[in-house]
Amino acid sequence: MMNVDLKYFSGTGNSYKVLDTCKDVFIQNGCTTTLSSITEKSDIIEGADLIGFCFPVYAFGIPRICRKYLAGLPKFDHPTKAFVLITAGDPEESGFSIMESTAILKNKGLNVTYSRVVHMPSNWTVSMNPPPRKEAQRIIDSGIIKAKAIANEILGGVPYHHAFNYPPGYSRFGFYKDYYLFKWLGVSNLWRSFRTDETCDACGLCEQLCPTRSIQIENSTPKWTNTCEQCMRCVNYCPKQAIFQKEEGSIKDKNTYHEPTFKPLKIKPQKDHTAD
Numbered sequence: 455m456m457n458v459d460l461k462y463f464s465g466t467g468n469s470y471k472v473l474d475t476c477k478d479v480f481i482q483n484g485c486t487t488t489l490s491s492i493t494e495k496s497d498i499i500e501g502a503d504l505i506g507f508c509f510p511v512y513a514f515g516i517p518r519i520c521r522k523y524l525a526g527l528p529k530f531d532h533p534t535k536a537f538v539l540i541t542a543g544d545p546e547e548s549g550f551s552i553m554e555s556t557a558i559l560k561n562k563g564l565n566v567t568y569s570r571v572v573h574m575p576s577n578w579t580v581s582m583n584p585p586p587r588k589e590a591q592r593i594i595d596s597g598i599i600k601a602k603a604i605a606n607e608i609l610g611g612v613p614y615h616h617a618f619n620y621p622p623g624y625s626r627f628g629f630y631k632d633y634y635l636f637k638w639l640g641v642s643n644l645w646r647s648f649r650t651d652e653t654c655d656a657c658g659l660c661e662q663l664c665p666t667r668s669i670q671i672e673n674s675t676p677k678w679t680n681t682c683e684q685c686m687r688c689v690n691y692c693p694k695q696a697i698f699q700k701e702e703g704s705i706k707d708k709n710t711y712h713e714p715t716f717k718p719l720k721i722k723p724q725k726d727h728t729a730d
């Protein structure tokens with residue numbers, strides 16, 4: 455019987471959903487399977503025969519937190535199989551995400567036998583408009599079907615490696631510009647751009663839901679800090695659609711998106727910064 459350990463990072467539930475669907479297939483096939491977020495339980499379980507990862511693509515790369523997590527894994531000195539799945543708002547725009555993660559994992563001594571991109575709805579609400587609800591559900595449903603097929607292929611020992619492609623419609627310059635700008639400047643600075651409009655009533659949901667604890671309510675206003683990964687959970691779960699980025703403007707007339715069954719853990723704020 456195989457021991458499988460599954461790790462994900464997920465802002466709005468897509469990467470969780472894909473890996474959780476794989477988990478169900480592994481369990482149905484008699485594998486002992488654990489699934490956890492890299493933000494909650496990060497150690498790989500002892501004696502895992504197969505390790506699976508699922509992350510979203512951010513600006514053609516993997517989120518900074520995932521890069522750091524993979525780089526911090528111990529070296530594996532016994533043969534262990536691994537697979538990497540990437541969820542993408544546009545399956546043609548996964549960029550370097552698979553390459554980046556498989557390169558780090560191989561360097562750790564893991565035998566990466568399977569890597570694949572799964573199309574799920576876009577959640578980058580500050581910069582683009584996610585699909586409307588019905589269209590989003592259609593994409594999720596086919597993502598789930600794909601995730602089941604992927605898990606069965608992995609169990610059956612079928613190898614698959616995603617082939618890198620330049621995103622259609624991008625010049626080489628545009629592609630590298632977006633990748634490096636986000637990687638070297640964006641993710642370390644965009645936390646400064648978050649704003650809330652007058653409909654924010656400081657309910658604190660954004661603070662409680664943030665997977666990296668990068669939001670604190672101060673003087674009845676949410677404040678972001680530099681550990682923010684741009685995961686868009688706060689933006690997409692805000693009941694008032696009050697959160698936006700100053701360069702991009704209000705999201706009030708856009709669709710919001712999170713995978714509808716994804717119920718992220720609410721974290722109790724560490725300190726109450728709200729002035730009475």
Ligand SMILES: Cc1cc2nc3c(=O)[nH]c(=O)nc-3n(C[C@H](O)[C@H](O)[C@H](O)COP(=O)(O)O)c2cc1C
Binds near residue numbers: 513542
């Ligand atoms: C900051 C940011 C950058 C993104 N960049 C890309 C991208 O380059 N290509 C793409 O196909 N999707 C992109 N997306 C969409 C997400 O990768 C996609 O919606 C993913 O499934 C979200 O996963 P999650 O729900 O697990 O967080 C981006 C989303 C965010 C928040």
